[in-house]
Amino acid sequence: MEIMVKYFGLESIQEGFEVILPEGATGKDLLEKLKKESTDEEKILLDTATIMINEDKGYPGTVLKDRDRVLILIPLGGG
Amino acid sequence: MPTGYAGKLLFVNLTTEEIQEEELSKELAEQFIGGYGIGAKILYDRMPAGADPLGPDSYIGFMTGLTNDTKTLFGGRYTLVHKSPITGGWNDANSGGHFGPELKKAGYDGLFVYGKAKDPVYLYINDGTVEIRSAKNLWGKTTKESLEILKEETGEEKIRASIIGKSGENQAFLACPINDRHRAPGRGGGGAVMGSKNLKAVAVRGTLKTEVADPDKIRDANMEISKNMKENKGNQRLGERGTGGGTPSASLSGDAPVKNWKGIGILDFGEASAEKVGSKNLDRYKTGKYHCNSCPLGCGAEYSVPDGRWPLENTQRPEYETSGAFGPTLLCDEEDVIIYCNELCNIHGIDTISAGMTIAWAMECYEEGLLSKEDLDGIELTWGNGEAIVELLEKMVQGEGVGKILANGSEYAANHFGKGKRYLQTASGIELPMHDPRYAPGLARTYQFDPTPGRHVKGGLGSLHMGNRQEGDKYDYENTGEIDVKLMVHREILNTAGFCLFGSGVTPKPLHHQIIEGITGRTFDKETARDTGLRIYIQRHAFNLREGITPRDMTLTLRAVGEPPQDAGPLEGITVDHQKLGRNFFGTLGWDMDSGKPPREQMEKLGGLERVIKDLYEG
Incomplete structure (x- = not known):
């Protein structure tokens, strides 16, 4: 199934993109897949992010579910 | 003279025009570091209890940080200290730019002003000479116009000044001074205190040099900080986009308040609006970077808006707090509104957070029919209505019509109109900043119980929660006291030493201590840091106790802690046990929450608090 992913707060990944996952995959599976393709710093940020699935x-x-839209919201941490 | 300091404090009585210098004692420097540490001690000792914050008996202090003018990276902040006309209690607010280091180079670790001038004046300090000069020609001018006039009048192009605009002249409670065109100790009403003294500005020029004990220690620390910066992409992003780069994410994650704290970002504001108010979008107006003194990062930016509804040639990028307060909090995604409101606040000297939040309160009152269009001088104050926001803010900064009431803040306005109290989002009367305790629960303790309430820059567990860097579940309220206290005392050190918090991500705690040792030449180990931080906290807290404010009197409005909880979105179902967080914090300190008294033995052991002990236990 195709999952639509978009990061907020990480300028190295600005545009939304699609991730292919097997049926029945969970939020944890998605994060693990994203981490495999991430830098060390992005991995840490993924651990601190708020995840929104659709709304x-x-x-x-x-x-x-197929065509779910996942927002990965990186914390500002103050400011 | 203690090493690493200018060595002098300056006292100016505007009623009598007496100007006095006092040596900074080694004891005071060691016990209270600088900034609001020394500021709290001086105000406690010299300002009468119960003084009207806008009366001649009140003091206002402009305090340098220890790191100012020492070549320490991220060491450029100064702090304004005074009694707040908003909360009626202790207030400190700090600012970047170049004013603090310039004051130290002019020969002073701090300036205290009291009394009231007969006519508008400004103070001109230049390498140890001090003059009280007429500011009649500056009265009514904006902060930016005033700076240019001050440069011309003094003949010093490199002058730095902390200046009030129209809002401070009007003694609006939300007023603040502005330094370096767009940097502000924004919170708590320092601009009103200056206005009440007819003090338009403090202008400084300095060429003296601060001697430090061990320049190599500072240089080594700087090298490590620089190395850390190169490896830290988050820090680099902050340098590129500023804090406003995080506004879109915060608007959707529940960190930033939406629709006067009752909204849900993902549903009420939406992705597209969130992206519009972030600096990635706003930066199309960027013309250059802006660095505060000794800052290698440069999270500020110069902007120019060439056309549209509010063209601006020389303006600056709104920071996160400002884009939050005029963006999602008001459901406004019009970028020109946010940039223009930022400019209005800067040139007229008013706190962007409280100004935006007060408009949010008025919007909800309008929506609920508590305030009519007539009450609001004919403004249709609907959510997201950019032109209405600008029109109302213009009235606030000028002190016209309903703006005169709202410029004193939302609680003052609720009392004036006799309605709308349930829509206030405040801590002890001051508007909350743009980080939601339902997202970062530790902030509930900081907002409610810090001696300077309603601040996201005060230390505690909330600082971890804002970045989701805590160990374990952040909504577990058991055993939070120890880490909360530990983080609080460290933050007291950073703030009073004049460090910028945006450097703390690349400056591990031992480096902060190394820098303080390098500046002062004295041992500053973990125990010293802990005792010093706690002593400073007690001194601020004691100011409130003397004003009759105990922890039991300190309030936090309930929407911010999820009473009732939201029924959807990222904060769904969350209620923060803010009273338990408070009990844990005070329990770890060993303080009685009812009286608010720190134990006598604790204060005797810390030292430097003899006057507080006398007042609390022998009075």
Whole structure:
């Protein structure tokens, strides 16, 4: 299935992109796949990010559906 | 004279026009470091209890940080200290730019002003000479116009000045001075205090040099900081986009408040609007970078808006707090509105956070029918209405019509109109900043119980939660006291030493201590840091106790802690146990929350708090 992913707060990845995952994959599976393709710093940021799936908060156990839109919101951390 | 300091404090009585210098004692420097540490000690000792913050008995201090003018990277901040006309308690607010280091180079670690001038004046300080000069020709001018006039009048192109605009002249509670065109100790009403003294500006020029004990120690620390910066992409992003680069993410994650704290970013503001208010979008107006003194990062930017509704030739990039306060908080995604509101606040000297939040309060009151169009001078104050926001802000900064009421803040306005209290989003009366305790629960303790309430820059567990860098579940309220206190005391050191918090991500704690040792030549180990931070915190806290403000009197409005919780979005179902966070914090300190008194033995052991002990235990 295709998952639409978009990062907020990480300028190295500005545009949305698609990720292919097997049916039944979870939020945790998506994050693991993203981490494999990330720099060390991006991996750390992924661990601190708030994940929104469509318009709901995402959790590691959330089962994803085809064409779900996932927002990865990197914290500002102050300012 | 203590090493690393200018060695002098300056006192100016504007009523009598007496100007006095005092040696900075080694004891005071060691016990309170600088900034609001020394500021709190001086105000506690010399300002009468119960003084009207806008009366002649009140003091206002312009305090340098220890790191100012020492070649320390990220060491450029100064702090304004005074009693707040908004909260009625202790206030400190700090600012970057170049004013602090220039004051130290002019020969002073701090300036205290009290009394009231008969007519508008400014102070001119130049390498140890001090003059009280007429500011009649500056009264009514903007902060930017005033700076240019001051340069011309003094013949010093490199002059630095902390200046009030129309809002400060009007003694609007939300007023602040502006230094370096767009840097501000924004919060708590320092501009009103200056205005109440007829003090238009403090202008400084200095060429003296601060001697430090061990320049090599500072240089070595700087080299390590520079190395860390090269390896830290987050820090580099901050240098490129400024804090406003994070506004879109924060608007959607629940970090930034939306629609006066009742909205849900993803639903009420949306992705497209969130992206519009971020500096990635706003930077199309960028013409250059801006660096504060000794800052290698440069999170500021110069802007020029050539056309549109509010063209601006010489303006600056709104920071996160400003784009949050005039963006998602008001459901406004019009970028020209955010840039123009930032400019209005800067040239007239008013706190962007409280100004935006006060408009948010008025918007909700308008939506709920508590304030009518007539109450708002004919302005249709609907959510996201950019032209209405600008029109109302213009009235606030000028002190016209309903703007005169709103320029004193949302709580003052609610009392004036006798309605709308339930829509206030405040801590002890001051508007909350742009980080939501439902997202970063530790902030609930900081907002409610710090001696300077409602601040995201004060230390504590909230600083970890804002970046999701905590260990374990951030919504677990058990055993939070120890880490909360530990982070609080370290932040007291950073703030009073004049460090910029945006450098702390690349400056590990031991380096902060190494720098302080390099400047002062004295041992500054973990124990010294802990004791010093706690002593400074107690001194600020004691100012409030003397004003009759105990922890039980300190308030936090309930929407911000999820009472009731939101029913959707990233903060769904979250209620923050802010009272437990408070109990844990005070419990770890060993303080009684009812009286607010730190134990006598604790203060005796710390030293430097004899006056506080006398007032609390022998008064």
